[in-house]
Amino acid sequence: MxxxxxxxxxxxxxxxxxxxxxxxxxxxxxxxxxxxxxxxxxxxxxxxxxxxxxxxxxxxxxxxxxxxxxxxxxxxxxxxxxxxxxxxxxxxxxxxxxxxxxxxxxxxxxxxxxxxxxxxxxxxxxxxxxxxxxxxxxxxxxxxxxxxxxxxxxxxxxxxxxxxxxxxxxxxxxxxxGQQTVSGLTLVTGLAVGHAVYHQPRVQITQVVADDIEAERQRVYRAFDKMREQIDNLTGQAEFGIGGEHEEVLETYKMFAYDEGWSRRINEAIDSGLTAEAAIERVQQHTRMRMREIDDPLLADRMHDLEDLANRLVRIVSGQLGTAASQGLRRDTILIARNLGPAELLEYDRRRLKGVILEEGSLTAHVVIVARAMGVPVLGRANGIRGIIRDGDEVLLDASAATATIRPTASVAEAFEARFAKSREKQAAYAELRDVEPFTRCGTRIQVMMNAGLRDDISSLAMTGADGVGLFRTEFQFLVSATLPQRERQTRLYRDVLDAAGEKPVIFRTVDIGGDKSVPYLASDIADNDENPAMGWRALRLALTREGLMKAQARALLEASGGRSLYVMFPMVSEPWEFDAAKKVFDEQLAFLRSKKKLLPEAIHYGAMLEVPALAEVLDLLLPKLSFLSVGTNDLTQFLFAADRANPKLAERYDWLSVPILRFLRRVMQSSIGSGVDMAVCGEMGGRRLEALALLGIGFRRLSITPAAVGPIKELVRKVDLAELGDAMSGWLMDPSVNLREELSAWAAARDIDTD
Incomplete structure (x- = not known):
């Protein structure tokens, strides 16, 4: 039978x-x-x-x-x-x-x-x-x-x-x-308490026995067609636009999506009298049993992929396609996901979202940058988390210690709450530094600015006492829009940001999309088979070829800055001619507005992002054209080390406190001496206390960091003697030890400088 x-x-x-x-x-x-x-x-x-x-x-x-x-x-x-x-x-x-x-x-x-x-x-x-x-x-x-x-x-x-x-x-x-503790990789520090919610909730199967077998079969056929169409178009979707193994995962998904054996087994389960949903789950149960008998890590990964695909098929066949964001968060939440795109994270209610746990994730992925901006702790590389956490479980997230406690006992929860209270006290102490200017012990004023990308972020200027916004990521508006944001919408956003900032400067970075920040309405501008999207058609490269996009943003920024100073910088500049081409777009829009008798900015300050190492070799040609230069350590690091920053296997491979990156940054800093160009670091490196100490030691005097890090960095600055620190850094970089991180940590500890 x-x-x-x-x-x-x-x-x-x-x-x-x-x-x-x-x-x-x-x-x-x-x-x-x-x-x-x-x-x-x-x-x-x-x-x-x-x-x-x-x-x-x-x-x-x-x-x-x-x-x-x-x-x-x-x-x-x-x-x-x-x-x-x-x-x-x-x-x-x-x-x-x-x-x-x-x-x-x-x-x-x-x-x-x-x-x-x-x-x-x-x-x-x-x-x-x-x-x-x-x-x-x-x-x-x-x-x-x-x-x-x-x-x-x-x-x-x-x-x-x-x-x-x-x-x-x-x-x-x-x-x-009972209580279980999982470990991972700290992506965004912080403590959080909440109940687990899956980004893509599993469908609850309420009917198992089919009333009409042929009707169920047709439901599965339609679902397979739709799923295969989705898989074929995944390269343009945010869900799969992130992750260093994008292509490998996609090919595996295609293999399973078109696997006749899988679809045949589901059909046989329907023949037995099951509904479409129950048939898919029945086949998955049997697959799980067989895969557990095979002790092969590669096959275990494939089971993981098939599990994801089966969940997708069930969601399609049941019509339950939305993520947890579309359903709304009902209580304090720790979000669980394999990976997330920045736009997906921004869909969640910031009042309810307390923390995120990712099965994958890397330190400099853009979703992590967004999470820092939102003040949401993130734990990454929590392998196998879906087999441990159930929807609704209580979770104590200590992202700083790279752990999460699931279903805590009463005593553990009480101890965690005590630590949480102490952490809030520490944050309150940092908040008291809001109006204190960050001078070093030797009397040098350090500029501590903040990064932003959302209108609401600007309120952190007053709360933290930051000197201004050193990086406003304009692409966030593009990432959360279903269509290309119209110029009027962009103008409103930029004007609102400038109004909220008051007298403090805001440096607007022109749109940096493409790569791992793909948007569907510009999919035709990005190569479908781009093997290295981070080094592909993105940022300024894309904007210069998309003439309407660059013109609209330039005019929006110029109009919004009427009567004020405008600070604008261009991302991913590789050679001086790219900066010239971008500035020319602004010059043309400025001339147009002048001809229309529009209110113009009082002054325009142009800058560039140093993210591509090649730019360091032509700074003598570029610096005379700039008012400021900002080093973007996130992209720069991956380009220097040829290490995809979104690849979880490389997440801990390269250290910001390694000799190559610090020597490179010091050389860039020294090349600007006497140019009159303000140098800054606006990557996430500057927001980590030990890394910030290193940056101060090699000469940087302006940092632009996540709002949550402003207080801690201000407190750090006030304990530093720059001459002493500079001498120590010079010695370490000239004659490197095995572990510079340990050397710097010991140096700081001996001077009662907390680098935790």
């Missing part, structure tokens, strides 16, 4: 049982008889979660007196292991398994073979369905699939009969794992 026929036979009988007027216990008693007869199994038993343990609820073949008597703790015995791991067991000899436990009251001593599957409700195991035979043998694939199908139907029956409620199900997870 085929898998579909066997399962259909069971489903037909189960459908009759579920529709009958029997009470819940009688239905379960009938289910074990149906399954046992269909599989010619000598034993079929159902264990359900009750009061924290698995209780034998119904059986065919074991002693009836054991029903409601035999109980197994989660993780105890074979049934406990199945529920604990939410996985299938298929054993030719049950007693050979290390977790086997014999219960004499059941009379099971004569049975050798054993197979069991979890009964899952709302992603939690609420019971176990198992079969046993006297003859030692592994069960056929058709039998396992029939058990999995039955378990899916049982979950619906159990929920409807309220044999296990949701609180009981949650208790299983707590009993199963």
């Amino acid at each position: 085929t898998a579909a026929a066997s399962a259909r036979q069971i489903l037909t009988s189960l459908h009759e049982v579920m529709a009958s007027r029997l009470h819940a216990q009688a239905k379960l008693d009938r289910v074990v008889e149906i399954v046992g007869e269909s599989l010619t199994s000598e034993v079929c038993s159902i264990y359900l979660l009750r009061e924290g343990s698995l209780e034998l609820f119904a059986t065919r073949g074991l002693n009836k007196s054991a029903v409601h008597v035999t109980r197994m703790a989660i993780g105890e015995g074979l049934t406990g292991v199945i529920a604990d791991n939410v996985e299938t067991l298929n054993l030719a000899e049950a007693k050979a398994h290390p977790d086997f436990q014999y219960r004499p009251e059941t009379g099971e001593e004569k049975f050798h073979s054993f197979a069991g599957v979890p009964i899952v409700y709302r992603e939690r195991a609420v019971g176990v369905l198992c079969v046993q035979h006297v003859e030692p043998r592994r069960y056929e694939e058709v039998e396992i699939e029939a058990l999995q199908t039955t378990a899916m139907v049982l979950s619906e029956l159990i929920a409807n009969a309220e044999l296990v409620d949701e609180e009981e199900a949650r208790g299983l997870i707590e009993g199963k794992t």
